[in-house]
Amino acid sequence: MPRSLITLIDRIGAPDAEAMAAAERRLDQLTKPPGSLGRLERLAVQIAGITGEVAPSLDNKAIVVMAGDHGVCEEGVSAFPAAVTPQMVLNFLAGGAAVNVMARQAGAEVVCVDIGVNAELEHPRLVSRKVRRGTANLAKGPAMTLEEAEQAVLIGAELAAELAARGVRLIGTGEMGIGNTTPSAALLAVLGGVSPAEAVGRGTGVDDAGMARKVSAIGRGIAVNEPDPNDPFGTLAKLGGLEIAGLVGVILGAAAQRCPVVLDGFISTAAALVAVKLAPACKPYLIASHLSEERGHARLLRELGLEPALQLGMRLGEGTGAALLFPIIDASGRVLREMATFESAGVSRE
Ligand SMILES: Cc1cc2ncn([C@H]3O[C@H](COP(=O)(O)O)[C@@H](O)[C@H]3O)c2cc1C
Numbered sequence: 001m002p003r004s005l006i007t008l009i010d011r012i013g014a015p016d017a018e019a020m021a022a023a024e025r026r027l028d029q030l031t032k033p034p035g036s037l038g039r040l041e042r043l044a045v046q047i048a049g050i051t052g053e054v055a056p057s058l059d060n061k062a063i064v065v066m067a068g069d070h071g072v073c074e075e076g077v078s079a080f081p082a083a084v085t086p087q088m089v090l091n092f093l094a095g096g097a098a099v100n101v102m103a104r105q106a107g108a109e110v111v112c113v114d115i116g117v118n119a120e121l122e123h124p125r126l127v128s129r130k131v132r133r134g135t136a137n138l139a140k141g142p143a144m145t146l147e148e149a150e151q152a153v154l155i156g157a158e159l160a161a162e163l164a165a166r167g168v169r170l171i172g173t174g175e176m177g178i179g180n181t182t183p184s185a186a187l188l189a190v191l192g193g194v195s196p197a198e199a200v201g202r203g204t205g206v207d208d209a210g211m212a213r214k215v216s217a218i219g220r221g222i223a224v225n226e227p228d229p230n231d232p233f234g235t236l237a238k239l240g241g242l243e244i245a246g247l248v249g250v251i252l253g254a255a256a257q258r259c260p261v262v263l264d265g266f267i268s269t270a271a272a273l274v275a276v277k278l279a280p281a282c283k284p285y286l287i288a289s290h291l292s293e294e295r296g297h298a299r300l301l302r303e304l305g306l307e308p309a310l311q312l313g314m315r316l317g318e319g320t321g322a323a324l325l326f327p328i329i330d331a332s333g334r335v336l337r338e339m340a341t342f343e344s345a346g347v348s349r350e
Protein backbone atom coordinates (compact mmCIF):
# COMPACT_ATOMS: atom_id res chain seq x y z
CA MET A 1 0.00 0.00 0.00
CA PRO A 2 1.35 3.50 -0.82
CA ARG A 3 2.83 5.48 2.08
CA SER A 4 0.29 8.30 1.54
CA LEU A 5 -2.54 5.87 2.30
CA ILE A 6 -0.83 4.52 5.40
CA THR A 7 -0.58 8.11 6.69
CA LEU A 8 -4.27 8.65 5.96
CA ILE A 9 -5.32 5.40 7.63
CA ASP A 10 -3.21 6.15 10.70
CA ARG A 11 -5.39 9.21 11.33
CA ILE A 12 -8.54 7.12 11.84
CA GLY A 13 -9.31 6.92 15.56
CA ALA A 14 -11.49 4.58 17.57
CA PRO A 15 -15.09 5.54 18.41
CA ASP A 16 -15.51 7.53 21.63
CA ALA A 17 -16.75 4.93 24.14
CA GLU A 18 -17.63 7.55 26.75
CA ALA A 19 -19.87 9.50 24.37
CA MET A 20 -21.55 6.23 23.37
CA ALA A 21 -22.21 5.28 27.01
CA ALA A 22 -23.57 8.77 27.72
CA ALA A 23 -25.92 8.54 24.71
CA GLU A 24 -27.13 5.13 25.93
CA ARG A 25 -27.79 6.47 29.42
CA ARG A 26 -29.69 9.42 27.98
CA LEU A 27 -31.79 7.19 25.70
CA ASP A 28 -32.82 5.10 28.71
CA GLN A 29 -34.06 8.20 30.56
CA LEU A 30 -36.37 9.32 27.74
CA THR A 31 -40.14 8.80 27.90
CA LYS A 32 -40.35 5.45 26.07
CA PRO A 33 -39.80 1.82 26.94
CA PRO A 34 -36.05 1.07 26.78
CA GLY A 35 -34.93 0.22 23.26
CA SER A 36 -38.35 0.94 21.74
CA LEU A 37 -36.94 3.24 19.05
CA GLY A 38 -34.96 0.31 17.69
CA ARG A 39 -32.54 1.19 14.94
CA LEU A 40 -32.89 4.91 15.70
CA GLU A 41 -31.34 4.32 19.10
CA ARG A 42 -28.45 2.35 17.64
CA LEU A 43 -27.85 5.11 15.09
CA ALA A 44 -27.82 7.73 17.85
CA VAL A 45 -25.27 5.75 19.86
CA GLN A 46 -23.12 5.09 16.78
CA ILE A 47 -23.11 8.78 15.86
CA ALA A 48 -22.17 9.74 19.42
CA GLY A 49 -19.21 7.36 19.17
CA ILE A 50 -18.17 8.68 15.76
CA THR A 51 -18.40 12.38 16.57
CA GLY A 52 -17.48 12.22 20.26
CA GLU A 53 -20.59 14.31 21.00
CA VAL A 54 -23.68 12.90 22.70
CA ALA A 55 -26.28 14.49 20.43
CA PRO A 56 -24.69 16.53 17.65
CA SER A 57 -26.96 18.24 15.14
CA LEU A 58 -25.75 17.22 11.72
CA ASP A 59 -27.48 20.02 9.83
CA ASN A 60 -24.75 20.44 7.27
CA LYS A 61 -24.89 17.36 5.02
CA ALA A 62 -23.53 16.39 1.62
CA ILE A 63 -23.82 13.59 -0.90
CA VAL A 64 -20.59 13.16 -2.84
CA VAL A 65 -21.32 11.86 -6.34
CA MET A 66 -18.10 10.56 -7.88
CA ALA A 67 -18.33 10.13 -11.67
CA GLY A 68 -16.09 8.03 -13.89
CA ASP A 69 -16.16 5.91 -17.02
CA HIS A 70 -15.19 2.29 -17.60
CA GLY A 71 -13.21 0.68 -20.40
CA VAL A 72 -15.02 -2.58 -19.67
CA CYS A 73 -18.13 -1.09 -21.32
CA GLU A 74 -16.71 -2.28 -24.67
CA GLU A 75 -17.56 -5.81 -23.47
CA GLY A 76 -21.30 -4.98 -23.60
CA VAL A 77 -21.82 -5.09 -19.82
CA SER A 78 -24.40 -2.28 -19.47
CA ALA A 79 -27.90 -1.79 -20.87
CA PHE A 80 -26.99 1.87 -21.53
CA PRO A 81 -24.30 3.60 -23.63
CA ALA A 82 -21.25 5.09 -21.89
CA ALA A 83 -22.29 8.54 -23.19
CA VAL A 84 -24.88 8.56 -20.38
CA THR A 85 -22.15 9.18 -17.77
CA PRO A 86 -21.29 12.77 -18.86
CA GLN A 87 -24.94 13.43 -19.72
CA MET A 88 -25.97 12.47 -16.19
CA VAL A 89 -23.18 14.63 -14.72
CA LEU A 90 -24.80 17.61 -16.42
CA ASN A 91 -28.16 16.45 -15.07
CA PHE A 92 -26.73 16.37 -11.50
CA LEU A 93 -25.34 19.87 -11.98
CA ALA A 94 -28.72 21.08 -13.25
CA GLY A 95 -30.44 19.51 -10.22
CA GLY A 96 -32.63 17.12 -12.21
CA ALA A 97 -31.42 13.66 -11.19
CA ALA A 98 -33.08 11.44 -8.60
CA VAL A 99 -30.31 12.12 -6.09
CA ASN A 100 -30.85 15.89 -6.43
CA VAL A 101 -34.54 15.47 -5.60
CA MET A 102 -33.84 13.35 -2.53
CA ALA A 103 -30.95 15.52 -1.36
CA ARG A 104 -33.15 18.64 -1.62
CA GLN A 105 -35.77 16.95 0.53
CA ALA A 106 -33.09 15.99 3.07
CA GLY A 107 -31.51 19.47 3.08
CA ALA A 108 -28.24 18.09 1.75
CA GLU A 109 -25.99 19.46 -0.95
CA VAL A 110 -24.91 17.33 -3.90
CA VAL A 111 -21.19 17.58 -4.62
CA CYS A 112 -20.53 16.24 -8.11
CA VAL A 113 -16.95 15.22 -8.86
CA ASP A 114 -15.49 14.39 -12.29
CA ILE A 115 -12.78 11.95 -11.24
CA GLY A 116 -12.63 10.04 -14.51
CA VAL A 117 -15.36 10.88 -16.99
CA ASN A 118 -14.48 10.20 -20.61
CA ALA A 119 -15.48 13.68 -21.81
CA GLU A 120 -14.32 17.26 -21.33
CA LEU A 121 -16.70 18.75 -18.81
CA GLU A 122 -16.78 22.29 -17.50
CA HIS A 123 -19.28 23.75 -15.12
CA PRO A 124 -18.98 26.22 -12.25
CA ARG A 125 -20.40 23.71 -9.77
CA LEU A 126 -18.46 20.69 -11.05
CA VAL A 127 -15.52 19.61 -8.91
CA SER A 128 -13.01 18.78 -11.68
CA ARG A 129 -10.48 16.24 -10.44
CA LYS A 130 -10.09 14.06 -13.51
CA VAL A 131 -7.35 11.42 -13.06
CA ARG A 132 -7.83 10.08 -16.58
CA ARG A 133 -10.60 9.79 -19.16
CA GLY A 134 -12.09 6.49 -18.02
CA THR A 135 -10.38 3.29 -16.94
CA ALA A 136 -8.87 0.72 -19.29
CA ASN A 137 -10.83 -2.48 -19.97
CA LEU A 138 -10.31 -4.65 -16.87
CA ALA A 139 -11.03 -7.78 -18.90
CA LYS A 140 -7.80 -7.19 -20.84
CA GLY A 141 -5.41 -5.73 -18.25
CA PRO A 142 -5.29 -3.42 -15.23
CA ALA A 143 -8.10 -0.85 -15.12
CA MET A 144 -5.66 1.71 -13.68
CA THR A 145 -2.06 2.01 -12.65
CA LEU A 146 -1.24 1.93 -8.95
CA GLU A 147 -0.37 5.65 -9.17
CA GLU A 148 -3.76 6.49 -10.69
CA ALA A 149 -5.59 4.47 -8.02
CA GLU A 150 -3.59 6.24 -5.30
CA GLN A 151 -4.34 9.62 -6.84
CA ALA A 152 -8.09 8.83 -6.96
CA VAL A 153 -8.18 7.64 -3.33
CA LEU A 154 -6.32 10.76 -2.18
CA ILE A 155 -8.72 13.01 -4.15
CA GLY A 156 -11.64 11.43 -2.27
CA ALA A 157 -9.92 11.79 1.09
CA GLU A 158 -8.99 15.42 0.43
CA LEU A 159 -12.56 16.18 -0.59
CA ALA A 160 -13.87 14.66 2.66
CA ALA A 161 -11.40 16.81 4.60
CA GLU A 162 -12.48 19.93 2.65
CA LEU A 163 -16.13 19.22 3.34
CA ALA A 164 -15.44 18.67 7.05
CA ALA A 165 -13.42 21.91 7.14
CA ARG A 166 -16.42 23.86 5.88
CA GLY A 167 -18.73 22.33 8.46
CA VAL A 168 -20.24 19.30 6.72
CA ARG A 169 -20.99 16.71 9.42
CA LEU A 170 -22.70 13.92 7.51
CA ILE A 171 -21.45 12.51 4.20
CA GLY A 172 -23.33 10.18 1.87
CA THR A 173 -21.58 8.27 -0.91
CA GLY A 174 -22.90 8.40 -4.46
CA GLU A 175 -21.58 7.56 -7.91
CA MET A 176 -22.27 7.71 -11.61
CA GLY A 177 -20.46 5.58 -14.15
CA ILE A 178 -22.05 3.48 -16.84
CA GLY A 179 -20.66 -0.05 -16.48
CA ASN A 180 -19.66 0.34 -12.83
CA THR A 181 -21.64 -2.62 -11.48
CA THR A 182 -19.09 -4.82 -13.32
CA PRO A 183 -15.93 -3.57 -11.50
CA SER A 184 -17.94 -3.56 -8.26
CA ALA A 185 -18.87 -7.22 -8.80
CA ALA A 186 -15.25 -7.99 -9.68
CA LEU A 187 -14.11 -6.49 -6.37
CA LEU A 188 -16.75 -8.51 -4.52
CA ALA A 189 -15.61 -11.66 -6.33
CA VAL A 190 -11.94 -11.23 -5.40
CA LEU A 191 -12.13 -9.57 -1.98
CA GLY A 192 -15.26 -11.44 -0.85
CA GLY A 193 -14.25 -14.80 -2.31
CA VAL A 194 -17.46 -15.10 -4.36
CA SER A 195 -17.67 -16.61 -7.85
CA PRO A 196 -18.17 -14.05 -10.67
CA ALA A 197 -21.53 -15.69 -11.47
CA GLU A 198 -22.74 -15.02 -7.91
CA ALA A 199 -21.27 -11.52 -7.77
CA VAL A 200 -22.95 -10.03 -10.86
CA GLY A 201 -26.43 -8.56 -11.12
CA ARG A 202 -28.53 -6.85 -13.76
CA GLY A 203 -27.24 -3.33 -13.11
CA THR A 204 -29.17 -0.95 -15.38
CA GLY A 205 -31.19 -3.95 -16.61
CA VAL A 206 -29.09 -6.24 -18.77
CA ASP A 207 -30.68 -9.48 -20.02
CA ASP A 208 -29.29 -12.98 -19.43
CA ALA A 209 -26.82 -12.59 -22.31
CA GLY A 210 -25.60 -9.33 -20.74
CA MET A 211 -25.18 -11.11 -17.40
CA ALA A 212 -23.11 -13.79 -19.13
CA ARG A 213 -20.94 -11.05 -20.69
CA LYS A 214 -20.38 -9.57 -17.21
CA VAL A 215 -19.37 -12.98 -15.81
CA SER A 216 -17.03 -13.55 -18.74
CA ALA A 217 -15.42 -10.08 -18.50
CA ILE A 218 -14.79 -10.55 -14.76
CA GLY A 219 -13.44 -14.08 -15.27
CA ARG A 220 -11.02 -12.89 -17.94
CA GLY A 221 -10.11 -9.87 -15.80
CA ILE A 222 -9.18 -12.12 -12.88
CA ALA A 223 -7.23 -14.49 -15.15
CA VAL A 224 -5.23 -11.74 -16.86
CA ASN A 225 -4.67 -9.45 -13.83
CA GLU A 226 -4.15 -12.15 -11.18
CA PRO A 227 -5.35 -9.93 -8.31
CA ASP A 228 -4.22 -10.94 -4.83
CA PRO A 229 -7.18 -11.02 -2.40
CA ASN A 230 -4.75 -10.06 0.38
CA ASP A 231 -3.81 -6.88 -1.50
CA PRO A 232 -6.98 -4.76 -1.57
CA PHE A 233 -5.20 -1.73 -3.01
CA GLY A 234 -3.66 -3.68 -5.90
CA THR A 235 -7.03 -5.33 -6.53
CA LEU A 236 -8.72 -1.92 -6.60
CA ALA A 237 -6.24 -0.70 -9.24
CA LYS A 238 -6.55 -3.83 -11.37
CA LEU A 239 -10.32 -4.29 -11.28
CA GLY A 240 -11.89 -1.14 -9.85
CA GLY A 241 -13.01 2.20 -11.19
CA LEU A 242 -11.89 5.77 -10.65
CA GLU A 243 -15.16 6.71 -8.93
CA ILE A 244 -14.92 3.59 -6.77
CA ALA A 245 -11.36 4.50 -5.76
CA GLY A 246 -12.54 8.07 -5.11
CA LEU A 247 -15.25 6.73 -2.80
CA VAL A 248 -12.69 4.58 -0.96
CA GLY A 249 -10.91 7.87 -0.29
CA VAL A 250 -14.11 9.64 0.80
CA ILE A 251 -14.79 6.82 3.29
CA LEU A 252 -11.25 6.80 4.72
CA GLY A 253 -11.07 10.60 4.75
CA ALA A 254 -14.45 11.01 6.46
CA ALA A 255 -13.51 8.43 9.10
CA ALA A 256 -10.26 10.32 9.73
CA GLN A 257 -12.42 13.45 10.29
CA ARG A 258 -14.79 11.63 12.70
CA CYS A 259 -17.59 12.16 10.20
CA PRO A 260 -20.28 9.47 9.73
CA VAL A 261 -20.44 7.99 6.22
CA VAL A 262 -23.79 6.85 4.86
CA LEU A 263 -23.33 4.20 2.19
CA ASP A 264 -25.63 3.97 -0.79
CA GLY A 265 -26.04 0.82 -2.88
CA PHE A 266 -23.94 -1.84 -4.58
CA ILE A 267 -21.13 0.33 -5.96
CA SER A 268 -20.73 2.39 -2.79
CA THR A 269 -20.66 -0.77 -0.69
CA ALA A 270 -18.02 -2.32 -2.96
CA ALA A 271 -15.93 0.80 -2.26
CA ALA A 272 -16.60 0.27 1.47
CA LEU A 273 -15.38 -3.33 1.23
CA VAL A 274 -12.09 -2.09 -0.22
CA ALA A 275 -11.87 0.65 2.44
CA VAL A 276 -12.47 -1.79 5.32
CA LYS A 277 -9.96 -4.27 3.89
CA LEU A 278 -7.42 -1.42 3.74
CA ALA A 279 -8.37 0.01 7.13
CA PRO A 280 -10.58 -2.07 9.44
CA ALA A 281 -10.66 1.00 11.73
CA CYS A 282 -13.05 2.80 9.33
CA LYS A 283 -15.80 0.22 9.83
CA PRO A 284 -17.46 1.90 12.89
CA TYR A 285 -17.92 5.06 10.79
CA LEU A 286 -20.14 3.31 8.21
CA ILE A 287 -23.93 3.36 8.10
CA ALA A 288 -25.68 1.18 5.50
CA SER A 289 -28.67 3.12 4.16
CA HIS A 290 -30.56 0.56 2.13
CA LEU A 291 -30.56 -2.88 0.57
CA SER A 292 -30.30 -2.51 -3.19
CA GLU A 293 -32.02 -4.90 -5.57
CA GLU A 294 -28.63 -5.50 -7.20
CA ARG A 295 -27.92 -9.15 -6.51
CA GLY A 296 -24.51 -8.94 -4.88
CA HIS A 297 -25.45 -6.16 -2.49
CA ALA A 298 -26.73 -8.39 0.32
CA ARG A 299 -23.54 -10.42 0.07
CA LEU A 300 -21.37 -7.28 0.26
CA LEU A 301 -23.24 -6.03 3.32
CA ARG A 302 -22.94 -9.43 5.00
CA GLU A 303 -19.21 -9.44 4.27
CA LEU A 304 -18.98 -6.06 6.03
CA GLY A 305 -21.31 -7.04 8.87
CA LEU A 306 -23.60 -4.10 8.08
CA GLU A 307 -27.38 -4.11 8.36
CA PRO A 308 -29.20 -1.90 5.84
CA ALA A 309 -31.80 0.39 7.43
CA LEU A 310 -34.19 0.60 4.45
CA GLN A 311 -35.41 -1.85 1.84
CA LEU A 312 -37.25 -0.03 -0.92
CA GLY A 313 -36.55 -2.18 -3.96
CA MET A 314 -34.29 0.52 -5.37
CA ARG A 315 -31.38 -0.20 -7.76
CA LEU A 316 -30.23 3.18 -8.94
CA GLY A 317 -27.13 4.32 -7.10
CA GLU A 318 -26.16 8.05 -7.36
CA GLY A 319 -26.47 8.31 -3.57
CA THR A 320 -30.27 8.07 -3.59
CA GLY A 321 -30.51 5.54 -0.75
CA ALA A 322 -28.03 7.51 1.35
CA ALA A 323 -30.00 10.75 0.89
CA LEU A 324 -33.21 8.96 1.89
CA LEU A 325 -31.67 7.89 5.19
CA PHE A 326 -30.57 11.42 6.14
CA PRO A 327 -33.95 12.48 7.63
CA ILE A 328 -34.01 9.29 9.71
CA ILE A 329 -30.52 10.02 11.01
CA ASP A 330 -31.73 13.54 11.85
CA ALA A 331 -34.63 12.03 13.76
CA SER A 332 -32.25 9.90 15.84
CA GLY A 333 -30.37 13.03 16.92
CA ARG A 334 -33.55 14.95 17.64
CA VAL A 335 -34.77 12.16 19.91
CA LEU A 336 -31.68 12.64 22.09
CA ARG A 337 -31.90 16.42 22.03
CA GLU A 338 -35.62 17.05 22.27
CA MET A 339 -37.43 14.21 24.01
CA ALA A 340 -38.48 14.69 27.63
CA THR A 341 -37.11 12.41 30.33
CA PHE A 342 -39.30 10.39 32.69
CA GLU A 343 -38.25 12.84 35.39
CA SER A 344 -38.80 16.10 33.47
CA ALA A 345 -42.22 15.01 32.15
CA GLY A 346 -43.36 13.39 35.40
CA VAL A 347 -43.98 10.02 33.76
CA SER A 348 -43.66 6.96 36.03
CA ARG A 349 -41.42 4.03 35.24
CA GLU A 350 -42.85 1.52 37.66
C1 LIG B 1 -30.03 7.26 -16.85
C2 LIG B 1 -29.23 6.57 -15.77
C3 LIG B 1 -29.05 7.17 -14.53
C4 LIG B 1 -28.31 6.52 -13.54
N1 LIG B 1 -28.01 6.89 -12.30
C5 LIG B 1 -27.31 5.93 -11.74
N2 LIG B 1 -27.13 4.91 -12.58
C6 LIG B 1 -26.46 3.68 -12.20
O1 LIG B 1 -26.28 2.80 -13.31
C7 LIG B 1 -24.92 2.58 -13.62
C8 LIG B 1 -24.49 1.17 -13.29
O2 LIG B 1 -25.17 0.19 -14.00
P1 LIG B 1 -24.47 -0.62 -15.20
O3 LIG B 1 -23.28 -1.31 -14.62
O4 LIG B 1 -25.53 -1.57 -15.67
O5 LIG B 1 -24.11 0.38 -16.26
C9 LIG B 1 -24.15 3.57 -12.80
O6 LIG B 1 -23.95 4.76 -13.49
C10 LIG B 1 -25.06 3.77 -11.60
O7 LIG B 1 -24.79 4.93 -10.89
C11 LIG B 1 -27.76 5.25 -13.74
C12 LIG B 1 -27.92 4.63 -14.99
C13 LIG B 1 -28.64 5.28 -16.00
C14 LIG B 1 -28.82 4.61 -17.34
Ligand SMILES: O=C(O)c1cccnc1
Pocket residue numbers: 181202203204264265266267268292293294297314315316317318
Ligand atom coordinates in the same frame (compact mmCIF):
# COMPACT_ATOMS: atom_id res chain seq x y z
O1 LIG C 1 -27.21 -0.50 -5.96
C1 LIG C 1 -26.70 0.30 -6.74
O2 LIG C 1 -25.93 1.20 -6.33
C2 LIG C 1 -26.95 0.18 -8.22
C3 LIG C 1 -27.63 -0.88 -8.75
C4 LIG C 1 -27.84 -0.96 -10.11
C5 LIG C 1 -27.36 0.04 -10.93
N1 LIG C 1 -26.71 1.07 -10.41
C6 LIG C 1 -26.49 1.14 -9.08
